Amino acid sequence: xxxxxxxxxxxxxxxxxxxxxxxxxxxDNVIFGFHENELKVLLxxxxxxxxxxxxxxxxxxxxxxxxxxxxxxxxxxGLDNVYLQQFYTFGDPHRDRKKxxxxxxxxxxxxxxxxxxxxxVGYWALVEFSKAVPKPDEFSEACAWWDxxxxxxxxxxxxxxxEKALQSLRLNLNDYPVGKDLLSPKFTMxxxxxxxxxxxxxxxxxxxxxKKILALDILDRLEERKxxxxxxxxxxxxxxxxxxxxxxxxxxxxxx
Amino acid sequence: xxxxxxxxxxxxxxxxxxxxxxxxxxxDNVIFGFHENELKVLLxxxxxxxxxxxxxxxxxxxxxxxxxxxxxxxxxxGLDNVYLQQFYTFGDPHRDRKKxxxxxxxxxxxxxxxxxxxxxVGYWALVEFSKAVPKPDEFSEACAWWDxxxxxxxxxxxxxxxEKALQSLRLNLNDYPVGKDLLSPKFTMxxxxxxxxxxxxxxxxxxxxxKKILALDILDRLEERKxxxxxxxxxxxxxxxxxxxxxxxxxxxxxx
Numbered sequence: 155x156x157x158x159x160x161x162x163x164x165x166x167x168x169x170x171x172x173x174x175x176x177x178x179x180x181x182d183n184v185i186f187g188f189h190e191n192e193l194k195v196l197l198x199x200x201x202x203x204x205x206x207x208x209x210x211x212x213x214x215x216x217x218x219x220x221x222x223x224x225x226x227x228x229x230x231x232g233l234d235n236v237y238l239q240q241f242y243t244f245g246d247p248h249r250d251r252k253k254x255x256x257x258x259x260x261x262x263x264x265x266x267x268x269x270x271x272x273x274x275v276g277y278w279a280l281v282e283f284s285k286a287v288p289k290p291d292e293f294s295e296a297c298a299w300w301d302x303x304x305x306x307x308x309x310x311x312x313x314x315x316x317e318k319a320l321q322s323l324r325l326n327l328n329d330y331p332v333g334k335d336l337l338s339p340k341f342t343m344x345x346x347x348x349x350x351x352x353x354x355x356x357x358x359x360x361x362x363x364x365k366k367i368l369a370l371d372i373l374d375r376l377e378e379r380k381x382x383x384x385x386x387x388x389x390x391x392x393x394x395x396x397x398x399x400x401x402x403x404x405x406x407x408x409x410x
Numbered sequence: 411x412x413x414x415x416x417x418x419x420x421x422x423x424x425x426x427x428x429x430x431x432x433x434x435x436x437x438d439n440v441i442f443g444f445h446e447n448e449l450k451v452l453l454x455x456x457x458x459x460x461x462x463x464x465x466x467x468x469x470x471x472x473x474x475x476x477x478x479x480x481x482x483x484x485x486x487x488g489l490d491n492v493y494l495q496q497f498y499t500f501g502d503p504h505r506d507r508k509k510x511x512x513x514x515x516x517x518x519x520x521x522x523x524x525x526x527x528x529x530x531v532g533y534w535a536l537v538e539f540s541k542a543v544p545k546p547d548e549f550s551e552a553c554a555w556w557d558x559x560x561x562x563x564x565x566x567x568x569x570x571x572x573e574k575a576l577q578s579l580r581l582n583l584n585d586y587p588v589g590k591d592l593l594s595p596k597f598t599m600x601x602x603x604x605x606x607x608x609x610x611x612x613x614x615x616x617x618x619x620x621k622k623i624l625a626l627d628i629l630d631r632l633e634e635r636k637x638x639x640x641x642x643x644x645x646x647x648x649x650x651x652x653x654x655x656x657x658x659x660x661x662x663x664x665x666x
Contacts, residue, residue, distance in 0.1 A: 178434065179435060213501065215527070243475065
């Protein structure tokens with residue numbers, strides 16, 4: 155749980171934010187969700203330019219950067235206890251608004267630390283889509299889920315940050331059971347396979363996938379079946395918390 | 411090749427370094443070498459306190475953080491064209507000298523940005539031991555290789571940074587053929603196995619190791635054998651550049 159911090163107005167943030175936060179360092183969160191067989195990412199739309207960006211924030215001078223990432227995730231989704239993975243720090247000297255043609259809003263008179271170069275620490279998170287309640291921040295007028303393959307041109311290098319987060323997520327597929335965070339507690343084998351296919355952006359063989367994921371011995375097959383489909387109803391599965399924790403300690407080796 | 415930068419004196423660095431460098435951000439390099447069957451790490455000894463630390467540095471205001479890491483690596487080892495891997499960014503709010511009982515040297519009169527909190531971006535590098543020429547920086551009186559299991563208590567959180575670098579190196583063993591950087595161009599199978607055993611800190615089965623590493627199809631067995639031993643001389647191997655590049659494009663899957 156992140157420490158409660160006083161709300162700072164938009165103007166204070168622009169003009170004197172550097173008194174509260176470390177200058178030149180930001181965090182950017184790539185928040186993934188999964189809904190109706192699509193991998194989604196949570197984006198914010200800026201009030202001034204109407205352009206979209208990743209939800210991000212700054213680091214209070216007495217705050218751990220990880221705590222800042224948790225705080226941003228909480229305020230944008232309302233979710234607690236979500237696994238966050240630091241994946242890369244972006245340090246191009248051209249990471250500043252001026253160099254990307256973004257100007258200060260007219261009502262901000264003083265020079266602003268916002269216009270300086272920022273090094274940004276990237277985190278990704280996997281959230282259960284149905285539980286997240288997207289909420290804009292002080293600078294944005296909208297906060298919404300986008301299909302991963304329909305993401306527009308984002309500000310600064312945010313498209314590259316998103317791409318790098320996806321790469322990191324793919325590399326982590328063998329070590330981290332993403333289904334546990336991204337799916338509802340009960341799910342079918344086709345739903346789980348579709349999640350992996352979406353992240354890897356390639357089709358997987360059905361039998362081979364099922365064999366490998368069951369061999370990890372972290373799933374329980376339930377007695378219930380999914381209802382509502384026209385075809386024979388598929389079995390429902392869920393992650394077995396005890397087996398799952400044991401497997402995580404030993405390290406998963408999925409080998410897709 | 412990093413851009414040439416003017417040398418700044420120790421006093422300028424302490425007193426007005428923040429005019430040249432980004433405040434609150436540093437880099438730390440964990441430089442690994444392998445010699446006489448031991449994994450080594452390059453450390454610096456501070457002039458004032460005689461305590462040891464990782465070689466690190468700051469980021470010029472117009473410099474990419476990666477370029478800063480390359481510059482530090484070059485100045486400490488004399489080596490060019492070394493693969494550097496960013497592995498983690500350390501953002502504990504207690505990362506400052508004051509909180510770790512380190513005081514300003516007496517001859518530095520002004521308040522110094524050095525005493526502030528620093529977020530540090532960690533990189534690891536693998537260098538060929540015999541080619542590196544260790545060289546102290548402005549603040550240190552010695553630069554030396556230490557056996558990985560004999561590293562003393564380092565300043566700040568540098569022991570944790572080293573531990574995290576080792577973890578990252580281990581995770582990368584399946585994807586990156588470390589032998590190419592850490593061994594001489596020609597090596598024996600026992601030497602290569604010993605390198606992996608040292609990094610993983612556990613013994614590996616000889617036959618299994620040889621079978622798996624040869625299955626990657628990136629090594630050439632030479633006609634020569636290693637000379638000088640009392641026993642039957644083992645074959646020499648080398649990395650095949652063409653096969654190696656092809657394998658790296660496809661992604662190695664060693665599966666140790």
